[in-house]
Amino acid sequence: MSTQSTRLAARLMVAPSVILLFIWMIVPLAMTLYFSFRLYRLLSPERTGWVGFNNYIWFLNSPDFWLAIWNTLALVGGVLVITVVLGTLVALLIDQPVKGQGVLRILVIAPFFVMPPVAASIWENLFMHPQNGLFAAISRGFGAQPILFLEQHPMPSVIAIVAWEWLPFATLILLTALQSLSSEQIEAAEMDGASAFSRFRYIILPHLTRAITAVILIQTIFLLGIFGEIYTTTQGGPGSASTTLPYMIFKQAIVAKDIGRAAAGGIIAVILANIVAVFLMRGLGKNLDA
Amino acid sequence: MARALSPRRRLLTTIAAWFVALLIFFPVLWMLITSFKTEASAVASPPELFSADWTFENYTEVWARSDYPxxxxxxxxxxxxxxxxxxxxxxxxxxxxxxxxxxxxxxxxxxxxxxxxxxxxxxxxxxxxxxxxxxxxxxxxxxxxxxxxxxxxxxxxxxxxxxxxxxxxxxxxxxxxxxxxxxxxxxxxxxxxxxxxxxxxxxxxxxxxxxxxxxxxxxxxxxxxxxxxxxxxxxxxxxxxxxxxxxxxxxxxxxxxxxxxxxxxxxxxxxxxxxx
Amino acid sequence: MGKITLRNVAKRFGEVAVIPDINLDIEDGEFVVFVGPSGCGKSTLLRLIAGLEDVSDGTIEIDGVNATDLPPAKRGLAMVFQSYALYPHMTVRKNIAFPLKMAGLDPAEIERKVDGAAKVLNLSNYLERRPGQLSGGQRQRVAIGRAIVREPKAFLFDEPLSNLDAALRVNMRIEISELHQTLKTTMIYVTHDQVEAMTMADKIVVLNAGRIEQVGSPLELYRRPANLFVAGFIGSPKMNFIEGSEAKLHNAATIGIRPEHIDLSTSAGTWKGTVGMSEHLGSDTFMRVTVEGLGMLTVRASGEVSVQQGDTVWLTPQDGKLHHFDANGKSLA
Incomplete structure (x- = not known):
């Protein structure tokens, strides 16, 4: 509903964003694609050449590959489930007419302002450390052996840390959505004899669908690339127990210094990310009338 | 959709909400507390919630050793x-x-x-x-x-x-x-x-x-x-x-x-x- | 000056022709009302004149100049929107001054014009308020103020009264009519309310499915509707339509008679019927009378009438008030 000149102007105004993002996407992608078919090792720079799909074959046959895929999905899925479920509960709780709501909200959103390396190092050193961590002290207080979080349960520990970082984001969005629900709807449901659970199940939850969709979409975008937390805490270990796909690529590039293989891994990661993206946008896009 | 609660429910909800909020905030708080402890009291066992000899020394030292600004x-x-x-x-x-x-x-x-x-x-x-x-x-x-x-x-x-x-x-x-x-x-x-x-x-x-x-x-x-x-x-x-x-x-x-x-x-x- | 001429104007959205082909002349100083049911294309037509949409075909001339490809700002028209479309972050003064500021007038001149408009519209005491602090009627006046300061060639109104309550609507109707009397500027007014059309217009354009059904003065449309659609749309309560053998007696496919043109009698008349539901307004009584072979007719009687539901009554159409339509719905003059 507009004139041709407005439509033209609109196209011109959206162009810078599109062009910049396209360059930002395509240049590194093209280079990665190029490297992925090359022999390119920083330790032996004199040996170069085309290697066909060898880098890909190596990457796909690497024993860590499927583990890394699984770990990546577990990280994304685990954090999503935890943040959405806990976020809904926390939002419901602080939406109640309780004393000091403002301060409560400040406390709850604090983790969101903590940069990932700091978050990871607080958890690693102050809490999960087997000797000096607070958790170890609590275990000893009960006369139990300290749990070796990052050594024996690296993935659940990393998931817990990342979930803590993202819980405020989920809570905030869900809380905003919750506050937009008219109390008349709830009162009508009460008049209709709906129990607290039914009210949640049939009124509140459907109302939150869009917010949950937004939370899932945005968090997935950020979670797929999670790297810093693993780098700071477990370094992908012990062994490869907490190696995700991004971390596996990082190891190839920085530790093994094999740029070709890392690039092949990068392309695989991009393909997987796109599969997830298509799946997400198909599934959630229509729900989210963005 | 804030609605009225009975006083007792309200008190319980308030306590629950504060407990949860403090739990979420605790890691940041603990970091803050630790930053004012001496290195010895930071790793003391059992952990000290508030150190007896709290200090600014950590901050001055970090400031001195790095180009924070x-x-x-x-x-x-x-x-x-x-x-x-x-x-x-x-x-x-x-x-x-x-x-x-x-x-x-x-x-x-x-x-x-x-x-x-x-x-x-x-x-x-x-x-x-x-x-x-x-x-x-x-x-x-x-x-x-x-x-x-x-x-x-x-x-x-x-x-x-x-x-x-x-x-x-x-x-x-x-x-x-x-x-x-x-x-x-x-x-x-x-x-x-x-x-x-x-x-x-x-x-x-x-x-x-x-x-x-x-x-x-x-x-x-x-x-x-x-x-x-x-x-x-x-x-x-x-x-x-x-x-x-x-x-x-x-x-x-x-x-x-x-x-x-x-x-x-x-x-x-x-x-x-x-x-x- | 404000003479607007539409020649073969068409608007298509993709495959859908919202307006197939319209020709219309609006004379300088006229108050023209576009009326029709929702979705008839009246708002689209107004937006085409405003330049907010571009035409798919045809030309729009304003004062003899081809304005078809001019942007809205260059057409010298002002518009009052259904939602008022006031700028919520500006005071009333700044709202009214905005078009002048955009035109690059100097501040003293702007001040003078805004104060003048505010006086005319009784807004002088509200100039420093924000639109959010005003009542519906005041907002409406600000929107009009914003339009008049530009001294446009013509005013365009897009259902401006539909967000007001009934009493305020009547007042604003009168205010807008008085404004037209004072300014003598061309006004084009879009509404779905035929009462607004009848009371305000010099010229009514009845639109249906993107086509002009009839153009004429209010009384012309009332007295001589060109077709079944206009006959049914103009006038309240609606004209009664009768088809079949009774219509054939009058050599027409359909005959129409307005409720106010039927005489009621308890003893004798043309059609015999039974009284159904009645609405008593005090000044008038509307009755629904079921006549055998004709169906249900609405009858308007002046004042109170002492007939009960179930009574038998006789109805007689007044002389010369019967409308005749052919099989295509066109009026048989």
């Missing part, structure tokens, strides 16, 4: 610069998507978001090389550009969802009143969208401040922000908990304070179109 200034320039540049590019784009939508608008938006799904690690080497080649490596401008492009999809999306709540008739009225497109955006749309723009600005300053992959990969010393400061600090110092806590506090305090003071503005626009 430079890291801090770099963080400020990079996060605010990238966000303002992003807004300048995104506002026109969001205007066209919100008020002159086409069949492909939604696809375009989803494509923009999908560019963020590309794992940073996957394109680390090429970007490193490109930045080296064009002289953007370890420069503030380079990081401003990189973080602007990283957050651009989010900025466009947030503004788009916010703009869509503004009735198109008002922009048409401006057009009838003789406003050019530029005037329409500057005098009518932008002032009306101030809450949404403020919220977008805050969120993206926070995201940029906390970004710790490109800021570390694409810098060495000159342009390194606080994320690099904390990374460099924790690596060689080993397990000096109190100093690590002090350095961590110094890295996150500015954004934590900003976030707390502006949380109302931040939250207002943080809906991503999820609230009708």
């Amino acid at each position: 430079r890291f801090f200034w770099n963080s400020v320039v990079i996060s605010i610069g990238s966000t303002l540049l992003g807004l300048a590019i995104a506002i026109p784009a969001a205007w066209s998507m919100a008020f002159v939508p086409t069949k492909r608008t939604k696809d375009l938006l989803m494509w923009m978001l999908s560019t963020k799904m590309m794992p940073a690690v996957a394109v680390m080497i090429p970007l490193y090389l490109v930045f080296q080649r064009v002289g953007l490596f370890d420069t503030k401008i380079g990081l401003v550009l990189a973080l602007m492009l990283m957050n651009l999809p989010i900025i466009v999306w947030m503004l788009y969802t916010y703009f869509r709540e503004i009735p198109g008739e008002i922009l048409e009225a401006a057009r009838m009143d003789g406003a050019s497109l530029w005037n329409e955006i500057v005098y009518v749309l932008t002032p009306m969208a101030v809450p949404g723009i403020a919220s977008t600005l805050l969120l993206n300053v926070i995201l940029a401040w906390n970004e710790a992959f490109w800021t570390i990969t694409l810098t060495t010393t000159k342009a390194a922000p606080l994320s690099a400061f904390i990374a460099s600090f924790s690596a060689p110092q080993g397990l000096f908990y109190a100093k690590l806590s002090a350095a961590s506090t110094m890295a996150i305090a500015p954004i934590l304070i900003l976030g707390w003071f502006s949380q109302k503005q931040l939250v207002r626009g943080l809906t991503f179109g999820a609230v009708k």
Whole structure:
């Protein structure tokens, strides 16, 4: 509903964003694609050449590959489930007419302002450390052996840390959505004899669908690339127990210094990310009338 | 949907809410407490909630041993610069998507978001090389550009969802009143969208401040922000908990304070179109 | 001056022709009302004249100049929107001054004009308020103020009264009519409310499915509707339509008679019927009478009438008030 000149102007105004993002996407992608078919090792720079799909074959046959895929999905899925479920509960709780709501909200959103390396190092050193961590002290207080979080349960520990970082984001969005629900709807449901659970199940939850969709979409975008937390805490270990796909690529590039293989891994990661993206946008896009 | 509760229910809910909130906040609080302890009391067993001999020494030592003001200034320039540049590019784009939508608008938006799904690690080497080649490596401008492009999809999306709540008739009225497109955006749309723009600005300053992959990969010393400061600090110092806590506090305090003071503005626009 | 001429104007959205082909002349100083049911294209037509949409075909001339490709700002027209479309972040003063500021007038001149408009519209005491602090009627006046300061060639109104309550609507109707008397500027007014059309217009354009059904003065349309659609749309309650053998007696496919043109009798008349539901307004009584072979007819009787539901009554159409239509719905003059 507009004139041709407005439509033209609109196209011109959206162009810078599109062009910049396209360059930002395509240049590194093209280079990665190029490297992925090359022999390119920083330790032996004199040996170069085309290697066909060898880098890909190596990457796909690497024993860590499927583990890394699984770990990546577990990280994304685990954090999503935890943040959405806990976020809904926390939002419901602080939406109640309780004393000091403002301060409560400040406390709850604090983790969101903590940069990932700091978050990871607080958890690693102050809490999960087997000797000096607070958790170890609590275990000893009960006369139990300290749990070796990052050594024996690296993935659940990393998931817990990342979930803590993202819980405020989920809570905030869900809380905003919750506050937009008219109390008349709830009162009508009460008049209709709906129990607290039914009210949640049939009124509140459907109302939150869009917010949950937004939370899932945005968090997935950020979670797929999670790297810093693993780098700071477990370094992908012990062994490869907490190696995700991004971390596996990082190891190839920085530790093994094999740029070709890392690039092949990068392309695989991009393909997987796109599969997830298509799946997400198909599934959630229509729900989210963005 | 805040509703009345009976006094007893209200008390119980208040206690529960405070308990949960403190639990979520506790790691930050513990870091803060530890930063004021001596190194010995920081690792004391059983742990001391409040150390008898609390001290500022950790802060003075961290300050003395590192160039905190430079890291801090770099963080400020990079996060605010990238966000303002992003807004300048995104506002026109969001205007066209919100008020002159086409069949492909939604696809375009989803494509923009999908560019963020590309794992940073996957394109680390090429970007490193490109930045080296064009002289953007370890420069503030380079990081401003990189973080602007990283957050651009989010900025466009947030503004788009916010703009869509503004009735198109008002922009048409401006057009009838003789406003050019530029005037329409500057005098009518932008002032009306101030809450949404403020919220977008805050969120993206926070995201940029906390970004710790490109800021570390694409810098060495000159342009390194606080994320690099904390990374460099924790690596060689080993397990000096109190100093690590002090350095961590110094890295996150500015954004934590900003976030707390502006949380109302931040939250207002943080809906991503999820609230009708 | 404000003479607007539409020649073969068409508007298509993709495959859908919202307006297939319209020709219309609006004379300088006329108050023209576009009326029709929702979705008839009346708002689209107004937006085409405003320049907010571009035409798919045809030309729009304003004062003899081809304005078809001019942007809205260059057409010299002002528009009052259904939602008022006031700028919420500006005071009333700044709202009214905005078009002048955009035109680059100097501040003293703007001040003078805004104060003048505010005086005319009784807004002088509200100039420093924001639109959010005003009542519906005041907002409406600000929107009009914003339009008049530009001294446009013509005013365009897009259902401006539909957000007001009934009492205020009557007042604003009168205010807008008086404004037209004072300014003598061309006004084009879009509404779906035929009462607004009848009371305000010099010339009514009845639209249906993107086509002009009839153009004429209110009384012309009332007295001589060109077809079934206009006959049914103009006048309240609606005209009664009778088809079949009764219509054939009058050599027509359909005959129509307005409720106010039927005489009621309890003893004798043309059609015999049974009284159904009645609405008693005090000044008038509307009755629904079922006549065998004709169906249900609405009858309007002046004042109170002492007939009960179920009574038998006789109805007689007044002389010369019967409308005749052919099989295509066109009026047989």
